[in-house]
Amino acid sequence: MAGTFRLRLALAALVGMTGVAWAQSTEPALPPKSVAWSFQGPFGRYDVASLQRGFQVYKEVCSACHSLNLVSFHALAEPGGPGFTDAQMKAIAASYKIPADPNDKGDLFDASGTRLTRPGTPADHFPAPFANEQAARAANNGALPPDQSVLVKAREGGSNYLYSICSGYGQKPAAGFKVMSGKYYNPYFTGWNISMPPPITDNSVTYADGTKATVDQECHDITTFLSWAAEPTMDERKHLGFEVILFLLLFSGLCFLSYRRIWRNMH
Amino acid sequence: MSHPSSYVPKSGLARWLDTRLPLLRFANDTVTTFPTPRNLNFWYTFGGILTFCLGVQIVSGIVLAMHYVPNSDLAFDSVESIMRDVNYGWLLRYIHMNGASMFFLAVYIHMFRGLYYGSYKAPREILWILGVVIFVVMIATAFLGYVLPWGQMSFWAATVITNLFSSFDQIVPHLGTAITTWLWGGFGVSDATLNRFYSLHYLLPFVIAGLVGLHIWALHVPGNNNPLGIDVKGPQDTVPFHPYYTIKDLFYLSLFVIVFAVFVFEYPNLLGHPDNYVQANPLVTPPDIVPEWYFLPFYAMLRSIPQKLIGVLVLFGSMLTLVFIPWLDTSKVRSARFRPIFKWLFWILVLDGIALGYCGSQSVEANLPGTEFPLVWVARLGTIYYYVFFWLLMPLVGLFERPLRLPDSIAKSVLGSGAPQSAPQPAE
Numbered sequence: 010m011a012g013t014f015r016l017r018l019a020l021a022a023l024v025g026m027t028g029v030a031w032a033q034s035t036e037p038a039l040p041p042k043s044v045a046w047s048f049q050g051p052f053g054r055y056d057v058a059s060l061q062r063g064f065q066v067y068k069e070v071c072s073a074c075h076s077l078n079l080v081s082f083h084a085l086a087e088p089g090g091p092g093f094t095d096a097q098m099k100a101i102a103a104s105y106k107i108p109a110d111p112n113d114k115g116d117l118f119d120a121s122g123t124r125l126t127r128p129g130t131p132a133d134h135f136p137a138p139f140a141n142e143q144a145a146r147a148a149n150n151g152a153l154p155p156d157q158s159v160l161v162k163a164r165e166g167g168s169n170y171l172y173s174i175c176s177g178y179g180q181k182p183a184a185g186f187k188v189m190s191g192k193y194y195n196p197y198f199t200g201w202n203i204s205m206p207p208p209i210t211d212n213s214v215t216y217a218d219g220t221k222a223t224v225d226q227e228c229h230d231i232t233t234f235l236s237w238a239a240e241p242t243m244d245e246r247k248h249l250g251f252e253v254i255l256f257l258l259l260f261s262g263l264c265f266l267s268y269r270r271i272w273r274n275m276h
Numbered sequence: 277m278s279h280p281s282s283y284v285p286k287s288g289l290a291r292w293l294d295t296r297l298p299l300l301r302f303a304n305d306t307v308t309t310f311p312t313p314r315n316l317n318f319w320y321t322f323g324g325i326l327t328f329c330l331g332v333q334i335v336s337g338i339v340l341a342m343h344y345v346p347n348s349d350l351a352f353d354s355v356e357s358i359m360r361d362v363n364y365g366w367l368l369r370y371i372h373m374n375g376a377s378m379f380f381l382a383v384y385i386h387m388f389r390g391l392y393y394g395s396y397k398a399p400r401e402i403l404w405i406l407g408v409v410i411f412v413v414m415i416a417t418a419f420l421g422y423v424l425p426w427g428q429m430s431f432w433a434a435t436v437i438t439n440l441f442s443s444f445d446q447i448v449p450h451l452g453t454a455i456t457t458w459l460w461g462g463f464g465v466s467d468a469t470l471n472r473f474y475s476l477h478y479l480l481p482f483v484i485a486g487l488v489g490l491h492i493w494a495l496h497v498p499g500n501n502n503p504l505g506i507d508v509k510g511p512q513d514t515v516p517f518h519p520y521y522t523i524k525d526l527f528y529l530s531l532f533v534i535v536f537a538v539f540v541f542e543y544p545n546l547l548g549h550p551d552n553y554v555q556a557n558p559l560v561t562p563p564d565i566v567p568e569w570y571f572l573p574f575y576a577m578l579r580s581i582p583q584k585l586i587g588v589l590v591l592f593g594s595m596l597t598l599v600f601i602p603w604l605d606t607s608k609v610r611s612a613r614f615r616p617i618f619k620w621l622f623w624i625l626v627l628d629g630i631a632l633g634y635c636g637s638q639s640v641e642a643n644l645p646g647t648e649f650p651l652v653w654v655a656r657l658g659t660i661y662y663y664v665f666f667w668l669l670m671p672l673v674g675l676f677e678r679p680l681r682l683p684d685s686i687a688k689s690v691l692g693s694g695a696p697q698s699a700p701q702p703a704e
Contacts, residue, residue, distance in 0.1 A: 051542050079356045155554075159356065162545060163553035239553075242359070242366040249367070250541020257534045264527035271523050275314060275515065275690075 036186075038199045041169035042176070044229070048236060051251065054244055055237050060091035062216050063234025066227050069214050071157060074149060074205075076137035079158035080238050083131035089244030090237060102129035105136055150191050152204030161232070161239040168236045173197040175228035178207040278497050282309050306496055311514035312521050313502035315690050319389040320500070321528035322382050328529055329379040330488060334481050336372040337421075344424065346474035348467040351426035352555040370544040376418050377547045378536050380570035383411060384629075391601070392622055394610030395501040401602035403494040408598045410487045413480055415571070415595075420477040422568060426470065427552030432565045434465045434473070440578075443585040464558065504689055505610025506682055513686035564639050572636030573629050577662070579640060580655035590659060597666050604666055606674030614680040617673050625665050632658040 047056040064085070067077065082102035085093045093101065106126035111117055118124055129136070137156075139145035146153050155163075164170045177197040188194045192202035209227045216222055237243070283304040285291040294301055343362050345354035358365035387407070390396055396404035423434045438459050444452030461468030499508060508514055515521075539546065547569055551562045567575050574591055581587035612619045635655035642651045683689040 079353065079360065081360070084360065159553045163550050165550050167550075246366060246370075246541055246544070250537065253537050253541060254534060257530060257537060261527065261530040261534065264523065264530050268523045268527045271519050275520070 036199065036201045038201075039173075039177075039196045041166040041173040041197060044169055044172050044232075046168055046233070046236070048233070048243060051247060053247070055089065056233060057092040058218060058220075059230050059233040060237055061093070062214075062218065062220060062226075063230035063232070063237075064091050065214050065216065066209070066231040067157070067234055070208055070227075071231065072135070072138060074138055074145070074154040075157045076139075076154075077135040077158050077238060078137060078156050079134065080241075081132060081134045082129060084241050086131075087241065090241055091234070099131060102131055102133060105129040105133070107133050107136055150204060154205070157235055157238065159239045161236045163239075168232050170197070171235060172228050172232040174203070174205075175209055175231060176224055278499075279305070279309075279311055281305050306492075307522075308516065308518045310496065310517040311499065311508070311511065312517045313500050313508055313513060313686055314515045314520075315502050315504060315686050316500060316521065316524075317503050318528060319385065319392075320502075321525050322386040322389065323495075324525035325382045325529050325532050326379070326386060327488065328532075329375060329382055330481065330484060333372060333375050333379060334485070336368050336375065337478070337481065339368055340372055341478060344474075346424070346471050348426060348470050348556070351424065351470060355425045367540070370540045372421075374536065374539040374544060374547065376421065377539070377568070377570065378532070379414065380418070382532070383414065384570070387411065387598075388626060390501075391625075392612045393501055393503055394505050394605065394607075394612070396602045397605065397610050398602070399498045400494075400501060403491065403498070404602055405599055406487060406491045406494055408595070410484055410491060411598070412595055413484050413487065417477060417480040417484065418568070418570070420473045420480070423470065423473045424477060425552060426556045428554045428556055428560070428562050429549045429552040429565070431465060431556035431558065432562055433567060434469060436565055438465065438469075440588045440591070443588045446585040501610060502686060503611060503613060504683055504686060505614070506686065509685050510687075566637060569633065569637070572634075573632035573658075574636075576632040576636035576655040577659045579636070580652055580659050594659075594662060597663070601666065601670070604670045606671050607677065607679065608674075609679040609682065614682055615673075615677055616680065617677045618670075621665060621669050621673065624661070628658050628661045628665075632662070 047053060047059065067075075082098055082105075085091055085101060086095050086098035105128070107129045109117075109125040109127040112125060116125065139148060142153060161167050161171055166173070174195060174197050177195045178193060180194065180196060182188055182194045182201070186194075186201065189202045192204060193206055194201060195203040195205075209224050209231075211224055212222045213227055214222055220226060240246075281301055281304075283294075283298075283301040285294045285300070290300055293299065340358065343354065343358045343365065345351055355369065358369050360366075362368075390404065390407065419433070419437060423430045438456050441455040441459065442452040444455060446452070457463060459469070460466065461472055502508075549566060549568075566572075574594060577594055578587045578591045581590055607615060607618065609615055612622050632655060635651045635658065638651050640652065643649055644651055644654060
């Protein structure tokens, strides 16, 4: 596989130049912080208040650069989610501008050259902040902010990892470590040089429920929200799983008794 | 085992059917009254479990195929749409995804069981070889299926595995390249590749189902082997398959499904790789390309050889070796229970498989934890043991080993000498 390996090296070099930071350096990331999540374990469920606050953080902070392409507005009102009412969800959807279909004259742009839009509906997905990858890179110093829909499942360490990245800024770099120009120091990120500026500060948002918006709190909330975005059916899954496993245990018990009875004279 | 039919049609309709298409007779003779050794243990329940796994994969797969879109631009999103928008789509997908792991878990246990009890020896050689063919087709099917979600690992696994064939360039110039181009349907893993992989992934499970039919047919001619490895000598050694083994298989199947359910409902992504939740990108190579856990031992063998062609031949050879086992084992005794030396070599082989799996899961440059010893050398030793076990130890040990004394019969071994068959007895 020497050929494949050479190909990988060449690709890594190529990719490194275009700003995907994990290919740039081999400094191993710190292990993610260990956080207690409400949704851990077989009986863990999403904390609805935290989901709503996390949605606020996504809407007011993350969505400036990060898309959430796979998540539809109607999911916001579904069971096991942030618990918005249908009316609230529709209002949220309508507050987003979605690129419209051609109008009656067949135009996609108005007289001034602006793309025609329409208010979002429950069936729409969250619109992306940039029209395409090139636009996203151009606006972000060459780096591509990843889509956040399944980000929690797409990273080793999952929720803990995302939380650690979010709250891992502001530490003093190890002696001799050079933070590259246009990059930021974050030891939870492989290579320690991350393209994303510190996304969250104290009071980045003002929570409607009066919760104090510390960096910790905001990172906790946004991670909870993104964990839900990645796995919106988790509540349903764990609920059904509990019933299925309970049934199977009882069924196995009955099978065992039948098995013993049928075989009782056989050995 | 082949036995005279004991079926007596009970109704006029059954009699009518029996002279035209004797389905009920067939079911009666193969399932209900089929004489089965009375001493089969837990390890013999995995045949039924595997049939269940195949059924689950086919049924869940057919429904997933109703929603999946085999297009390189849409495949990733269509899988996510199944997870989010299809009713119980998440359940189907997690069942199918973890079902593959469960299938391989069961098949490895089933194969090691056959190896331990000598189930490949005369007159069951064809039964064993059919099993090996099923295993190889399973590997192909699982690999093709892993490509379909079109995540990063899907794409790069497809690239690495199809590139194995390019090593044939070293045998005949351009042969390997021609094969890979033909497999890809282009000059790289692309939309055409995804489409044909999807088509084949849908086809092969039915091929497996056909092979399983042959496998069971080949089983029903000599009948089951058993933990003692001695032949059935008469009706006192057997019980009818139903209800004795239907209930036993059902009980252990139910326990197996509990394990399955724990994965599906509690840890659905534990056995997967996070990179497969990143959409395939031909321009970004993952830092480490890792196959699913069930391929890791073979992957470790491949990576342990620095020369690509030899590595590929060692990989394919490790599977081909299994075909020859019936003739490599020279011992007259089937069951390892009565083979003091072979028994130990067998357990070393099991550990060898686990060690190779561990090596395959780590990066190429890794050392044995806590030492300076490169893991790639562990993989090399493991590969050597694998080959030495089958091609050297198996033939030699059979010649020199002194087996323990075999019991006279299954019935005697189970019931104690002279015990009447029907009297209640304490558990063995």
